[in-house]
Amino acid sequence: MEALDLTKRPKSKLALQPEWADVCYTCGTCASGCPVTGVDGWDPRKAVRAALLGLEQELVDSRWPWICTVCGRCEYMCPQGVKLNSLIRYARTLRERDKVPGVLHKGVAMCMEKGNNLGIPEFDYLFLLADLSKEMEEGTVEGHHGEEYPAYPGFYVPVDKEGANIIVTINSKEPMGEPEDMMFWWRIFYAAKENWTVPKQNWEGVNWGLFTGDDDALKEQCRRIIENARKVGAKTILYPE
Amino acid sequence: MSVFELLKEYIETGRIKLDKSRFEGKKITIHDPCNYHRKSWMSFGQHFLDECRWVTAQCGPEIVEMEPHGLNAICCGAGGGAWAAPYERERLDYGKWKADQIKATGADLICAPCHNCRDQIMKALTKEYDLPQRTYYIWELVSDCVIFEPWSEEEVKKSHEERDKQYERDGVELEEEEEY
Incomplete structure (x- = not known):
């Protein structure tokens, strides 16, 4: 291993702003409080050092920024206010998109193309909501733990309802695999007689662009949610993620 | 609007x-999700910890805290996309912190207000670390307690x-x- 010549420190892609690394005291508070310190030989303090010393590519190529859950304990406790979350997330940004681990980037690309991470078609989505609405209204729903539910006369899921007070995003895992779980909120809305709605398109509430360090996708998804709210005139967005 | 504010408003206003x-x-x-509390506090100056506990208490149970909790809470281990990432063993090892915390409380139930944390605790940690408790979303707790009144004709x-x-x-x- 070659010694670093610190007089000719390369400009680091991960130390864009002083508060990302330059102000670090190397006290190790971050590393002591981190549940994944030591995994693959990395820890938050080392990540900051790597950023400062121009060794960021080693961090970018490692699994560690993806095993770290960006929980923010390190940044919360840092006495120097080092922006560790931004740093780790940017290490993810610097990963080539086809090397993003697992399904995360595929989900982002799917969301950009089809409006949700799992690519559920609009027809299936609308039909599912209508079908579940009918079950709720008829009282034929049974809970996972044997709960019995009454019939909810008049219940249906309003889609793109003009003048709704609240517009609610949806986590695509629910229509895909756990549709009855959406009813927890629906029963509350029924009791509160809320004037609510869900979007017809672009209803995804899970922003994987946040996780993969993809700023364009992150912003686009937020833009769509706001656009949906404006379209129906909803003053409030409920984002249960 | 956060889920805590909306639930609190519904309950408070009757x-x-x-x-x-x-x-x-x-x-x-109560498991305190990083995004709802710590990161909300760091980004927007609101942590909703009190609202979360107030709403939970309205459903009747006694709250027993994990240590540490609140702004210093330990992540469930599946945050930041880890639930969908391929590093399952690492995610489960990370989650052992949470599982041990939960066990130490002696609680009968777990409240996990976030989708992702709930999945990690309910579908992964419960099995891996033999947790006997059932895990609820906070809105599931409320939903299960809501007094049902049918609408008028x-x-x-x-x-x-x-x-x-x-x-x-x-x-x-x-x-x-078809009707039979």
């Missing part, structure tokens, strides 16, 4: 009424009209089930 008997006498421990009629209009607009046709 728009929903809760039957506490379902969870009374039970001990519940007039309200039902209005709702059906709106529904039929919407289904016509969207081309949704449900097949009528």
